[in-house]
Every structure is written in structure tokens, then in C-alpha cells.
Amino acid sequence: MSPIVVEGKSLTKKYGDQAVVSDVSLQIHQGECFGLLGPNGAGKTSILRMISCLSEMTSGELFVLGQNARKNQRKIKSLIGVIPQEDHFEEEATVLENLMLFARYYKMDREAARLASQDVMRLFRLEPSTHKEVRYLSGGNRRKLSFARGMLHNPLLFIFDEPTVGMDSLARLWIWDYLKKIKREEKSIVLTTHFMEEAETLCDRVAIIDKGKILIQGAPQELIQNEIGKEVVQFEVKNSDISYYTSRIKEKGYVSLTLGNTIFIHVKKEMDSRPVLDFISSSQMVIRRAQLNDVFLKVTGHELKDEPIPYA
Amino acid sequence: MHNSNWDFQSILAIWYRNYLYFKKHWLVSFLWVFIEPLFFLIAFGYGLGFFISNVEGVSYFEFFFPALLVNSAMFVSFFISTYDNLSKLLFQKTFAYQLITPISPQEIVLGEILWGGTKGAFSAVGILIVGLSMGLVALWKIPLILGFVFLVSCLFSALGFLVVTFVKNFDQIIYPTSGLIIPMSLFSGTYFPISNYPAFFKYFIYLFPLTHAVEFCRSFLLNQYTWLMVGNLIYLVAALVAFSYIAVDRFQKLVVTDV
Numbered sequence: 001m002s003p004i005v006v007e008g009k010s011l012t013k014k015y016g017d018q019a020v021v022s023d024v025s026l027q028i029h030q031g032e033c034f035g036l037l038g039p040n041g042a043g044k045t046s047i048l049r050m051i052s053c054l055s056e057m058t059s060g061e062l063f064v065l066g067q068n069a070r071k072n073q074r075k076i077k078s079l080i081g082v083i084p085q086e087d088h089f090e091e092e093a094t095v096l097e098n099l100m101l102f103a104r105y106y107k108m109d110r111e112a113a114r115l116a117s118q119d120v121m122r123l124f125r126l127e128p129s130t131h132k133e134v135r136y137l138s139g140g141n142r143r144k145l146s147f148a149r150g151m152l153h154n155p156l157l158f159i160f161d162e163p164t165v166g167m168d169s170l171a172r173l174w175i176w177d178y179l180k181k182i183k184r185e186e187k188s189i190v191l192t193t194h195f196m197e198e199a200e201t202l203c204d205r206v207a208i209i210d211k212g213k214i215l216i217q218g219a220p221q222e223l224i225q226n227e228i229g230k231e232v233v234q235f236e237v238k239n240s241d242i243s244y245y246t247s248r249i250k251e252k253g254y255v256s257l258t259l260g261n262t263i264f265i266h267v268k269k270e271m272d273s274r275p276v277l278d279f280i281s282s283s284q285m286v287i288r289r290a291q292l293n294d295v296f297l298k299v300t301g302h303e304l305k306d307e308p309i310p311y312a
Numbered sequence: 313m314h315n316s317n318w319d320f321q322s323i324l325a326i327w328y329r330n331y332l333y334f335k336k337h338w339l340v341s342f343l344w345v346f347i348e349p350l351f352f353l354i355a356f357g358y359g360l361g362f363f364i365s366n367v368e369g370v371s372y373f374e375f376f377f378p379a380l381l382v383n384s385a386m387f388v389s390f391f392i393s394t395y396d397n398l399s400k401l402l403f404q405k406t407f408a409y410q411l412i413t414p415i416s417p418q419e420i421v422l423g424e425i426l427w428g429g430t431k432g433a434f435s436a437v438g439i440l441i442v443g444l445s446m447g448l449v450a451l452w453k454i455p456l457i458l459g460f461v462f463l464v465s466c467l468f469s470a471l472g473f474l475v476v477t478f479v480k481n482f483d484q485i486i487y488p489t490s491g492l493i494i495p496m497s498l499f500s501g502t503y504f505p506i507s508n509y510p511a512f513f514k515y516f517i518y519l520f521p522l523t524h525a526v527e528f529c530r531s532f533l534l535n536q537y538t539w540l541m542v543g544n545l546i547y548l549v550a551a552l553v554a555f556s557y558i559a560v561d562r563f564q565k566l567v568v569t570d571v
Contacts, residue, residue, distance in 0.1 A: 054411060056568055074317060077414040084412070088405040093332055101332065104325040105413035 035203035081155030326423020346438030389432035393472025432465020470555035477562035
């Protein structure tokens with residue numbers, strides 16, 4: 001097993017009496033991409049802020065790259081690269097000035113800073129904007145600069161908060177590619193996302209978080225296999241028919257989940273979906289591959305939205 | 313968190329960030345810090361001075377000039393420190409992104425205090441040029457007086473940062489401005505000697521750091537050297553240390569503990 005880069009034990013963060021993160025334990029290994037999944041307000045960003053030493057934990061223990069997060073914040077910060085959700089720059093300074101200033105915060109000497117700035121500008125194709133003031137950059141280039149800045153000091157662990165939010169699908173693919181490249185270099189990634197597809201594609205392991213707690217964690221395919229199965233039969237029914245269907249499904253030995261007027265039937269690996277199809281009379285029926293989203297629905301009992309949807 | 317966690321290189325990096333902006337617009341700043349005190353000198357020197365033949369044995373120009381120097385430094389550094397830093401905290405999110413890096417909250421506060429001090433001292437350059445041309449200050453005194461103005465500016469810059477850790481928006485800056493900075497400017501011996509006050513009020517006035525700054529600067533420029541100047545200096549340094557300490561402590565709680 002590769003060495004552990006992040007080890008959190010019973011992490012808790014409280015504001016007054018309210019716990020936004022409670023009793024979260026996680027281990028992240030070198031070369032791994034670890035995803036924190038959950039709705040807005042679930043506590044994902046709070047966990048990232050603790051790992052980044054930007055927020056003090058109320059209780060628990062946290063070691064990042066072998067350093068105690070309660071004592072060695074400065075050391076940790078020098079070894080990690082944080083790319084926050086919102087980009088803030090020196091707007092009236094140029095791209096190069098921004099990078100050079102950032103390098104100064106990391107105490108890189110001038111020559112090393114210049115070389116590193118050139119490297120990251122080349123990597124993110126920002127060279128044509130070298131002497132452009134940041135306020136004149138396009139949205140896409142701003143985002144790129146944010147990534148470039150985050151890796152200027154060659155960090156060992158990358159922390160991304162919603163790396164692809166608000167991006168078009170092409171830019172998203174580009175970022176995914178970039179994250180895979182980081183992984184190939186045996187560097188580690190922690191990211192938050194609420195795109196299940198992103199988590200399935202990129203993450204070696206994920207933790208599903210809701211209301212400040214980790215509900216389940218593991219490799220995406222493993223979670224899907226164990227919690228759901230191979231396929232999901234999904235269909236909509238009238239309110240009055242729900243109990244009829246759920247009892248029929250149970251009779252046949254299937255597990256199902258009902259959210260609003262939608263019934264999800266989980267088809268295990270060794271089972272066949274045909275027997276259930278016989279008795280379903282719904283025009284909006286789909287049979288599809290089981291996804292991480294199904295795991296999410298199962299463990300949280302609600303869809304990936306801000307507010308839980310009450311059971312029908 | 314972050315106990316006594318600072319080094320000079322990081323503090324300078326914070327200072328440098330401000331310098332990066334300043335060097336783009338320095339001429340505009342310089343013109344204003346040059347012209348504004350000139351207005352004051354004309355209004356009070358020629359205007360008020362016309363009716364006053366001497367104050368404590370010197371002309372009104374000579375009496376007013378040292379006070380103008382430290383007052384201007386106070387206003388410049390206090391306003392730079394409050395408005396600029398509140399903007400960095402609330403809107404530009406400068407501190408938020410600096411804290412991602414190994415820069416500690418202490419270093420941010422100390423770097424910003426140092427920057428406010430620099431801007432205050434810079435504002436004195438214009439006044440000193442005017443003073444030099446009017447024979448109000450000897451050339452050899454200029455480096456020393458700049459050093460002193462820098463100290464005073466750091467002090468009010470620290471006070472300004474302290475204000476930033478209390479206020480929630482720009483409007484609230486008016487409270488310490490009208491409640492402390494303006495009265496300090498009016499009562500600390502800027503326009504008339506504090507010997508005019510009744511004894512009780514005089515002691516109260518000595519609580520104001522500006523009183524000590526005016527007194528020191530005036531004694532130094534008018535060649536009235538006394539041991540009291542050492543007291544003035546000690547008081548100013550102590551106030552600087554105290555304001556900086558509390559500002560660091562409060563800022564740290566504000567950004568790191570985030571409760």
C-alpha cells in the first residue's frame with residue numbers, strides 16, 4: 001500500500017453549537033484521487049478547509065503529508081496546492097506579476113520563480129497573456145491561471161474545490177485530463193464535486209457526505225456493485241400505485257427505492273431485470289447501468305440538491 | 313494556532329504586493345500628498361497666522377508645520393489601513409488567497425502595518441519639500457524626521473488595521489474617524505498649544521498618541537530638545553506594539569478560527 005498523505009481521525013468542526021462536520025475519519029493514499037461528494041452545505045468545503053489549514057478543527061486529529069495540522073500549518077501549506085472554487089487575483093497586475101507574487105509568498109527565489117511561472121504558463125497555454133492584466137482575461141483563462149498558480153510551487157497534494165463547476169464540457173474534459181496527469185506523477189488529489197460522473201471518472205475512492213457526516217466510502221465501482229448492483233430499472237407511477245408496485249417488487253426479491261413518484265429497482269449482478277419488466281406499465285421506464293448517483297440516492301435518501309426530497 | 317509564526321521575508325512579500333500597485337499609480341498619490349498639505353499651510357499659515365504674531369515664541373508657520381507633518385502622516389496611514397485593508401478582507405479577498413500560501417495571519421497584519429507606515433512616510437516627503445523651501449526644516453534633519461514619521465505612520469496604520477477587525481462595512485469606519493481621529497487631530501496641539509487646557513484635560517490629552525507625536529516633532533524641528541522627547545518616543549513605540557499585538561490577535565481569530 002502506498003504511504004498515507006492525509007489521515008483524519010474524528011474530525012469535527014462546530015460553529016457555536018452547530019456541527020458542520022462531525023466525526024469524519026478518512027485516509028488518503030499517495031497517488032490517489034479522493035472525492036468528497038455531497039450536496040451544497042454538506043460540509044465538503046469545511047473538510048477541505050481543515051486539510052488546507054485554513055480552518056481550525058474543533059476536535060479530532062489530522063495529519064497532512066506527515067505533519068500535524070494543529071502545529072505545522074506553514075509546512076503543510078508549503079507542500080500542498082489549493083485551488084479554491086472562487087478565483088481571486090491581483091486584478092490590475094499581469095499574469096506574470098501574479099505568478100511571481102505568488103512565488104514570493106512561497107519564498108521561491110527569483111530565478112526559480114521565473115522558470116516555474118514559464119512552465120505553468122506553457123502548460124496552461126497562458127503564454128500569449130503573459131503581460132495581460134488579469135482583469136482583462138476571459139473566464140476560462142482566469143480559471144486556468146487559478147490552476148497554474150496552484151501548482152507553481154510543485155505541491156505533493158492538490159486540493160480542488162469543485163474544479164469544473166461552471167465549465168463547458170470541453171473545458172471539463174481538459175481539466176479531467178490534467179487531473180489524470182497529476183495522478184500519473186504519483187501526486188495525490190482531494191477534490192469535492194457534485195458531478196457524479198466526474199467522481200466516477202476521476203476518483204479512485206469517494207466519500208459520500210451529507211449533513212457533515214460520511215455516510216459511506218470506497219471505490220466508486222465497488223460501492224455501485226455492493227450497494228446497487230449492475231442495473232437500475234427506473235420508472236414513474238401514480239401516487240396511488242406506489243404501494244402496489246413496491247410490494248410486487250419485494251415479492252420478486254428485488255430491492256427498490258422510491259423518491260417522489262419515481263421507483264428505482266436495483267438489479268443485483270446475479271439477477272435478471274426481465275421478471276420485473278413484465279408487470280410494469282409505465283411509459284417512462286428506463287433500464288440503465290447502475291451509477292454512483294444511485295448509491296448517493298440510496299444512502300442519503302434524497303437527490304443531489306440542496307433540500308432533501310421527502311419520501312412519498 | 314500560528315504562535316509567533318512570522319519571518320521578515322514573508323512580511324516583506326505582503327509589503328511588496330502593495331508596492332506592486334503603488335508603482336503603477338505613484339505619481340497620482342504623490343501629487344495629492346504634496347498639494348493637500350500645501351493647502352493647509354496656506355490656509356493656516358497665511359490665514360490664521362496673519363492674526364497670530366507668535367505662539368510660544370515662534371511664528372505660527374513654525375509652530376504649525378511639525379504638527380502638519382505628523383497629522384498628515386496620521387490621516388494617510390489611518391485611511392490607507394482602514395479602507396484598503398477592509399476592501400482586501402471583504403471584496404478583493406486578498407487575505408483569503410494569501411492565507412492559502414505559507415504566509416501566516418501575523419505576517420499579513422505586520423506587512424500591511426509596514427505598508428501603511430511607508431505610505432505615511434511617503435506623504436511626508438511632499439510636505440518636507442515645501443518645508444525645506446520655506447526654511448521650516450534643516451536639510452540634515454530630513455532623514456531623521458522621515459524615520460520618525462514612519463514610526464508614527466506605522467502606529468496609526470496598526471490602529472487602522474485594528475479598526476478593520478471590528479467593523480462590518482465601510483460605513484462603520486466613520487465611528488473611529490469622527491470619534492477618535494478627528495478629535496485627536498483637533499486637540500493634540502496641532503493648531504494651538506495644549507498648555508491652554510485646564511490641568512485635568514491636559515493629562516487626558518496626553519493619552520492620545522498624536523499628542524506625543526506632535527510634541528516630539530515640534531521639539532525636534534524647533535531645536536527645543538528635552539528629556540521629555542524620550543518619553544514621547546517610548547509612548548509611541550509602546551502604542552505601536554500594543555495596537556499591532558491586538559490587531560494580530562483579532563485578525564488571527566477572524567480568519568483562522570472563523571467562529
